[in-house]
Amino acid sequence: MSKPKVIIIGAGFxxxxxxxxxxxxxxxxxxxDRGPxxxxxxxxxxxxLHSGGRYAVNDKESAIECIEENTIPGVIEPNGGLFVAINxxxxxxxxxxIEGCEACHIPIEELKPQQALKLEPNLNPNVLVAFRVPDGTFDPLRLAMSFAATAKSNGAKFKLFTEVTGLILNGQGNVTGIKVWDRxxxxxYELYGDVVVNATGAWVGExxxxxxxxxxxxxxxxxxxxxxxxxxNHAINRLNKPGDGDIVLPQRQMVVVGTTSFEVQDLDYVPVIEDHVKLMLERGAELLPTIRNTNMRGAYMATRPLLGSGGSGRSISRTFKCFDHKETHGxxxxxxxxxGKATTLRAMAEKTADVVCEKLNISAACTTKEVPLISYREFYRLPNDD
Ligand SMILES: Cc1cc2nc3c(=O)[nH]c(=O)nc-3n(C[C@H](O)[C@H](O)[C@H](O)COP(=O)(O)OP(=O)(O)OC[C@H]3O[C@@H](n4cnc5c(N)ncnc54)[C@H](O)[C@@H]3O)c2cc1C
Incomplete structure (x- = not known):
């Protein structure tokens, strides 16, 4: 019997x-994916790799998702994080x-200023208190490539630089495949499947x-x-409600200050706003003053796929949702x-795969919590059988 076919649009996390x-x-x-x-x-x-501390006060659902998912082995640096008060x-x-972390079962440890400064000597010397949390950092490309390589080792095929230009609908208006342009x-050409999964992040609406x-x-x-x-070496977070430039992360031999929150019309052209770059320097230097004496390596941007309407981007929950369009739109x-978040990618995948199984009346349990990922290096070594 042939296996049920699923087409996934999007090779992000x-x-x-x-x-x-x-x-x-x-x-x-x-x-x-239309790109790599x-x-x-x-x-x-x-x-x-969020402990959930950032969302523990105002977005508990997302905080709990983060703490439950922040132990993906192999591709993370479990370096811990500090939430730091300086005013x-x-x-x-x-x-x-403290209350939010307790409610979301996020373990925290209170540190006195001297203890925090001993751990991170570049921290603002006026630190008043710090809380240690189980944050980590991940290398974005390796994280994605490790999942892709493991999927490939289990038979998944990847058609990269291949853009979806249309959905194929049958006479009843149901989706049976995709039209693509191999760039x-x-x-x-056309590809047909039993289910098409739209995992295009900020582009899902397109x-x-x-x-x-x-x-x-x-x-x-x-x-x-x-x-x-x-x-x-730790992820340094400002102990306050989420705001601009309130996280400084170690990434290899750099630190990265982030981030801001704004809206754009054209998803394929998002500018790096000069004022935001200056703000990152100012806010980052409040946490690590020596940033001012450090060369700027580069500025870049990305677009959050937030779900919801009304309010500002900061006030929208970071939780995720899986839409079975049969239920929502017939x-x-x-x-x-x-x-969702990068941190919750495994849980997002589990939910989606559960929905696909239910749609096709297939009983197959999720095993991604137990199965280790293989090295990202394998992705290009493995064959891409058609
Ligand atoms: C500034 C910023 C900082 C963040 N920091 C963190 C963090 O520190 N920790 C954390 O956990 N999360 C963080 N996030 C959130 C996290 O990065 C995102 O939730 C995650 O990357 C989204 O992944 P995705 O796969 O859903 O979307 P994407 O990575 O955007 O993947 C979508 C894919 O769809 C493809 N695509 C689109 N249209 C088409 C088409 N027509 N045909 C074919 N392919 C198509 C695109 O090429 C793309 O590869 C941050 C987000 C932002 C914006």
């Missing part, structure tokens, strides 16, 4: 994690932070529009700035997964 999950559950998986692996937001993310407003937030060979439906996606870019010395054959 969400798409490759879903390919990994579905390949393990025995599906015939094809992943299509991690071509979109995933390739330019900040890289904080009275930060101190006032401390009580809510490398300038060829156009794909659902091809079936005439809308999803409440709120693309929200942010700017990050890299400095060319590793001034901290269109069978199409599933959209978006929202």
């Amino acid at each position: 969400t798409g490759v994690a879903t390919a990994h999950d579905l390949a393990l559950r025995g599906f015939d998986v094809t992943v299509v 692996i991690a071509n979109g937001t995933s390739g330019r993310t900040h890289g904080l 009275e407003s930060d101190m006032a937030y401390g009580e809510d932070f 490398t060979n300038d060829e156009r 794909i659902t529009a091809m079936a005439g439906v809308d999803v409440p996606i709120r693309p929200t870019p942010g700017v990050m700035v890299a400095f060319d010395q590793r001034l901290t 269109i069978d054959g199409l599933v959209t997964i978006t929202g």
Whole structure:
């Protein structure tokens, strides 16, 4: 009997994690992306494997998702994080932070200023209190490539630099496949599957529009700035409600300050706003003053696939949602997964694969918590059988 076929659009964190999950559950998986692996937001993310502390006060659902998922072995640096107070407003937030972390089961340890400075000598010497949390950092490209390589080792096929230009609908208006443009060979062809998974992050609305439906996606870019010395080993977070430039992360021999939050019309052209770059320097220097004496290596941006409407980007929950468009819009054959965080990619994939199994009446359990990922290096060594 032939395996049920699933086409996944998008080879960002969400798409490759879903390919990994579905390949393990025995599906015939094809992943299509108009660029390389991690071509979109995933390739330019900040890289904080969240403990959930950032969301513990105002976005508990997302905080719990983070703490439950922040132990992906192999591709993370489990270097820990500090939430640092440097003024009275930060101190006032401390009580809510302790309560929020307790409610979300995020382990924290209070450190006196001398203890924090001993751990991180470049920290602002006026630090008033710090809380240690189980944050980590990840290398965005390796994280995505490890999932993709493992999916490939279990039979998933990857069609990169292949853009989806349309959905194929049958007479009942249900999705049965995709129309693609192979950008490398300038060829156009069609692919058919039992289910099409739309994992295009901030672009999900462009794909659902091809079936005439809308999803409440709120693309929200942010700017990050890299400095060319590793001034901290911990992820340094400001002890306050989430705001601009309040996280400094070590990435290899650099630190990266992030981020901001704004809106754009054209998702394919997001500017790096000069004022945001200056703000990152100012805010980063409040946490690590030596940033001012460090060379700026570069500034870049990416777009959050936030779900929701109303309010500002900062106030929208970081949780995720999987839409079975049969349930939401009466269109069978199409599933959209978006929202969430890099930190929660495995859980997002599990939810999506569960929905696919349910749609096709297949009973296959998720095993991604137990199955280790193989090295990202294997991705290009493994064959891409058609
Ligand atoms: C500034 C910033 C900082 C962040 N920092 C963190 C952090 O520190 N920690 C954390 O956990 N999360 C962080 N996030 C969130 C995280 O990066 C995103 O949630 C995640 O990368 C989204 O992955 P995705 O696979 O859903 O989307 P994407 O990575 O955007 O993947 C979508 C893919 O779809 C493809 N695509 C789009 N249209 C088409 C088409 N027509 N045909 C074919 N392919 C198509 C794109 O090429 C792309 O590769 C951050 C986000 C931003 C913006």
